[in-house]
Each structure stands twice: as structure tokens, then as C-alpha cells.
Amino acid sequence: MAETTSSDTPSSPAASPAAAPPKPSLWTKLAYGFGSVAYGVKDNGFNYFLLLFYSQVIGLDARLVGLAITTALILDAVSDPIVGYWSDNFRSRWGRRHPFMYASAIPVAATFFLLWNPPQGLSQMGLFWYLLSMAVLIRTFITFYETPSSALAPELSEDYDQRSSLLSFRYYFGWTGGNAMSVLMFMALFPAFSTAAIPNGQFNRDAYELYGIIASALIFVAILVSAGGTHSRIAHLKGAPPKRRITLGAIFREIFETLANRSFVALFIAAMLGSVATGLSAALAFYFSTYFWGFSPQQIGWITMSVFVSAIIGSVLAPIATRTMGKKRGAMIIGVIAFLGAPLPIVLRLMGVLPDNDHPFVYGLVLTTTMIDTGLIICFQILSASMLADLVEAAELKTGRRSEGVFFAASTFIRKTVQGLGVITAGFVLTAAQFPAGASPSEVPEEALLRLGTYYVPTILGLWMAMMAVMATYKLSREGHEENLRQLAAKSTEAAKSD
Known part of the structure; x- marks a missing residue:
């Protein structure tokens, strides 16, 4: 007899397209929204600090920094549809999305911390490959969180108005979380690490090391809060489509x-x-x-x-x-x-x-x-x-x-x-x-x-x-x-x- 799970049992609420999920509670909205802090913090670091840190503080040629960031961005874009399709068709006792969310917490936090703590003594090419590797890893790992997590919005509520409410929490925490790290850097960390030898804390490596610790901890907490806070909704989420033979051509055709x-x-x-x-x-x-x-x-x-x-x-x-x-x-x-x-x-x-x-x-x-x-x-x-x-x-x-x-x-x-x-x-x-x-x-x-x-x-x-x-x-x-x-x-x- 074929093994079945809660996500692919025909009689389960998750498998029924007509079973409208109950209205999400305030806690569910807060937990779902708070999860976007992880992506907001990551994006803020890449957009505002990464180029300055590696080129002006670490000493990597700015052209190599730009090449590494661009290459990682291209590879990250390719991973999005792959992860999206996979999470749509994934089967587990925890549904389609949550296994990806839980599994990504430690890899995302760890690679983001390592991104801001490159080994000392590396050559220019050594630094380039380190930055490229870390950038690709952090972007890929957070895709395994962000894409399934974002995709929860249509599942948490079918209601036309409730979806805007859910996404309001999502965007609020995303913008606030990322901006909070910028404010922390400019208002607290950079001034605290301004010394006689390095008058401007923006160019002190130690400031970014502490930033990496705080940011990676915040990312880890945000992912777990979002996954755990929406875990009780798994029984009401939609199930994966029926099992079928999947080929590369079939995947592209379905997309x-x-x-x-x-x-x-x-x-x-x-x-x-x-x-x-x-x-x-x-x-x-x-x-x-x-x-x-x-x-x-x-x-x-x-x-x-x-x-x-x-x-x-x-x-x-x-x-x-x-x-x-x-x-x-x-x-x-x-x-x-x-x-x-x-x-x-x-x-x-x-x-x-x-x-x-x-x-x-x-x-x-x-x-x-x-x-x-x-x-x-x-x-x-x-x-x-x-x-x-x-x-x-x-x-x-x-x-x-x-x-x-x-x-x-x-x-x-x-x-x-x-x-x-x-x-x-x-x-x-x-x-x-x-x-x-x-x-x-x-x-x-x-x-x-x-x-x-x-x-x-x-x-x-x-x-x-x-x-x-x-x-x-x-x-x-x-x-x-x-x-x-x-x-x-x-x-x-x-x-x-x-x-």
C-alpha cells in the first residue's frame, strides 16, 4: 500500500481546494510578517554595506567586488523558479513550505555571519573567491526560505481583503528590519568603533564583525518565529498536486x-x-x-x-x-x-x-x-x-x-x-x-x-x-x-x- 501523508491524503483539508482556511489570527499575521526581517536584513547588507566593506575595509579591488556580487545575483535569480516549483510539489507531514523554512534557518544565519568575517591574509583572488562563494551561498539559502515563506500568503487566506492585510505585515517588517540595521550601524556601531587610529568607524573591520553577529542572530530568530508561528496553520494549507512523472520538459511546460x-x-x-x-x-x-x-x-x-x-x-x-x-x-x-x-x-x-x-x-x-x-x-x-x-x-x-x-x-x-x-x-x-x-x-x-x-x-x-x-x-x-x-x-x- 502506498504511503500517504497529511499533505497528499485526498480527504485531508489541505488537499481540498474548496476548504477555505480560517481567518488568520493577529499572532499568525505578526509571525508571518516578522519572517520578512530575515530578507530585509540580508538585502540591506548587500545593498548598502557589502561593496564598501570588501573594497574599502578589506581591500579587495572594487571591480572584483562588483563582479562577485553580480555573479551571485545572476545565480540567485536562477534558483528562484527552481525552489518555487519544488516547494509547490513537495510532500511531507509538515506540508509543502515549512520544511524549507525550518531547514534554511541555520545555513542562512551561518553564511551571513561568515560573509562579514573573511579570513585574514588572503590574496586578491582568494578574497574574490571567498566573497563569491559566501554571496552565492547566502543568496541561495535565503531563497530556500524566502520563496516558500512568501508563497504562504495566498494559502493563509483566500479572502481578497485579508491578503492585503497579511502582506502589509510582511512589507512592514521587511522594510523596518532592514532599515533598523542601517540605523544601528550609523547611529551606534560606527561611532562606537571610531578610534584614534581609525577616526571613521565605517572603515573599522571590528564594526562589521559585530554587525555580522547581530544581523545573523536576527535572521535566525526571524526565520524560526515565522516558521513556528505559522506551524499550526499547516493543517489548513493546500496540498501538493497528485503524484505524476516529472521530467525537465514537463517542469518547464507546467511553469x-x-x-x-x-x-x-x-x-x-x-x-x-x-x-x-x-x-x-x-x-x-x-x-x-x-x-x-x-x-x-x-x-x-x-x-x-x-x-x-x-x-x-x-x-x-x-x-x-x-x-x-x-x-x-x-x-x-x-x-x-x-x-x-x-x-x-x-x-x-x-x-x-x-x-x-x-x-x-x-x-x-x-x-x-x-x-x-x-x-x-x-x-x-x-x-x-x-x-x-x-x-x-x-x-x-x-x-x-x-x-x-x-x-x-x-x-x-x-x-x-x-x-x-x-x-x-x-x-x-x-x-x-x-x-x-x-x-x-x-x-x-x-x-x-x-x-x-x-x-x-x-x-x-x-x-x-x-x-x-x-x-x-x-x-x-x-x-x-x-x-x-x-x-x-x-x-x-x-x-x-x-x-
Whole structure:
């Protein structure tokens, strides 16, 4: 007799597509959301500290650092659909997702710690291979956590509004966790490790060693809290599809069948354009805050602190927008406001209507608009992710398979593969602006700053507005989602009667 488990027993609630899971409790939402701290901390370290640490503190050639990071990023993007498909089809007594989540906790934390503690005495090529190996390992291991963990959202609730609420917790903790590490570094660790020999703690290796300990511990706790806090829901989660002969061709065919949806294609292309825009904005953020506006490190630190408020704004606003406007309409309205408002201070400076940079009004304007605009962007991201979650039932109706992992893996895949295009675009903008390399703020001509703003604004607006135009072709509404649920329930009832 064939062995069966709770995830593939036909009579179990997890295997029935019509068995709507009970409403997630506040604890479940908190645990699910807190899990994103792991990815937020990892992403923050890669985006803001890794290049500086290995090139300026450890002494590895910056070109080799960039090559290692880019190579790891490409390999990481390839692992996403593999892990997504695997977790969709995995069978165990703990369901499809939780075995991946539990198994990843120690490897993720250990490799992140080792990333910030390279052996001393290595040659340039030795450091390169160490960085590349650690970067590939940490990115791969966290994919084994993040993809199955993110894919839980459509399973924890089928309700149109509840999904936005769940993802609000997810994005709140992701943004807050990552930003907290930046604040810790700039406000506590770097000052604490500033010595007579190394006046700026940013260049003290010991600061990053302590950072690695704190960050890896936080990642470990976040993964276990998320996995353990949602463990009781396993009985209500969907089961894997029936066992079948799986070949490489069948895998690609099933992935294509799952993603061959006009609304998914809209989100896919929109994510691609949005990722380029995000990469461009992040790559030039330092140039605008330091050169264009002339802000001090302390002022930049307070702008970083404001992201905590932004995360609250976005996570509170998204469920309200879902209930009152619907996800697509809410995303379109909030997105247009956010993306038109983001470069507004730069436009006002180019128009000559702002006072000089040392006037308090200028800093207050940039701080306030950044805080509110970032909150609106977080809200937009939550609504977009919730729109993606609603496509799971549409695909199940067509294919008969639950493919949450494939959907969320495809979304992260495109963000990772095109992320570098934003940096390349930033390089073109700087070249067109004739921005001097290696110059201090006082050495940059006013004309170069004006050209920087003049070329940046239409470029970023063009990318964002193209993204919004593509997203407008997304078709699934609240009514469409509820109709998909009704049809799945009817199919399940018919199947039960035939048995």
C-alpha cells in the first residue's frame, strides 16, 4: 500500500481546494510578517554595506567586488523558479513550505555571519573567491526560505481583503528590519568603533564583525518565529498536486502553463520596469542627498530614520485602499501620486523656486516628501503583491495545480535579473550630466548638478509611468477573484460526489 501523508491524503483539508482556511489570527499575521526581517536584513547588507566593506575595509579591488556580487545575483535569480516549483510539489507531514523554512534557518544565519568575517591574509583572488562563494551561498539559502515563506500568503487566506492585510505585515517588517540595521550601524556601531587610529568607524573591520553577529542572530530568530508561528496553520494549507512523472520538459511546460496569464504578464513587465527605476533611484540617492542637496551625514541619518514612519504609512494604507478602492485601482491612484511626487523637490529646485540648500525649509521639504512618498511606494508594493496572490486561484482553475511558489519566484526572478540595469542607467545619467568622478561636494560645478537633475527626472518618470501603463492591463477584480473561488468550490464538490 502506498504511503500517504497529511499533505497528499485526498480527504485531508489541505488537499481540498474548496476548504477555505480560517481567518488568520493577529499572532499568525505578526509571525508571518516578522519572517520578512530575515530578507530585509540580508538585502540591506548587500545593498548598502557589502561593496564598501570588501573594497574599502578589506581591500579587495572594487571591480572584483562588483563582479562577485553580480555573479551571485545572476545565480540567485536562477534558483528562484527552481525552489518555487519544488516547494509547490513537495510532500511531507509538515506540508509543502515549512520544511524549507525550518531547514534554511541555520545555513542562512551561518553564511551571513561568515560573509562579514573573511579570513585574514588572503590574496586578491582568494578574497574574490571567498566573497563569491559566501554571496552565492547566502543568496541561495535565503531563497530556500524566502520563496516558500512568501508563497504562504495566498494559502493563509483566500479572502481578497485579508491578503492585503497579511502582506502589509510582511512589507512592514521587511522594510523596518532592514532599515533598523542601517540605523544601528550609523547611529551606534560606527561611532562606537571610531578610534584614534581609525577616526571613521565605517572603515573599522571590528564594526562589521559585530554587525555580522547581530544581523545573523536576527535572521535566525526571524526565520524560526515565522516558521513556528505559522506551524499550526499547516493543517489548513493546500496540498501538493497528485503524484505524476516529472521530467525537465514537463517542469518547464507546467511553469509556462501556470504563468501564461495576461494579468501575470502585466505584473511581470511592470515589475521589470519598476526594478530598473528602483535601481536607478537607489544608485543616485547618495549623489542627490550629498551633492545636489548638500546634506550632512546627520541629516541623511534622519532621512533614513523616517523610513520607520514610511513603513507604518504604507502598511496601514494598503488594507484601507483594498477595501475602499480595490487593489488595482488603489495601486494605480497611489502609484501615480507616489511616482509623480518622488522627484517633485528636484523639479522645484530646477525651476528655481526653492531657497538655497542651507535654508531649513529645503531639508524639511525633502525629509517630509521622502517620508510620505516612501510610504506610498510601500503601499503600492503591498497592493501589487496582493494582486499577484489573487492570480493563484485563476491559475489553479486552469491547470488544476496550486502554484504559489512559482508565482512569487517569478516575481523575484525578474527583479533580480534586471536590478543591475538601474545601476547601468544611472551611469548613463551621470555621464550625460558630465558629473566629475571622485569630487567633493564643493568641487562639483553648479551646471553639472542642474544637468544631473534635468536628465534624472524625465528618465525616472518615464520608467515609472511606463510601469503604470503596463499595470493598467491587469484584469482580475474583487468580483473575478470571488468567482474563481466559487468555481473551485463547485469543482471540489463535484469531485467529492464522484468519489
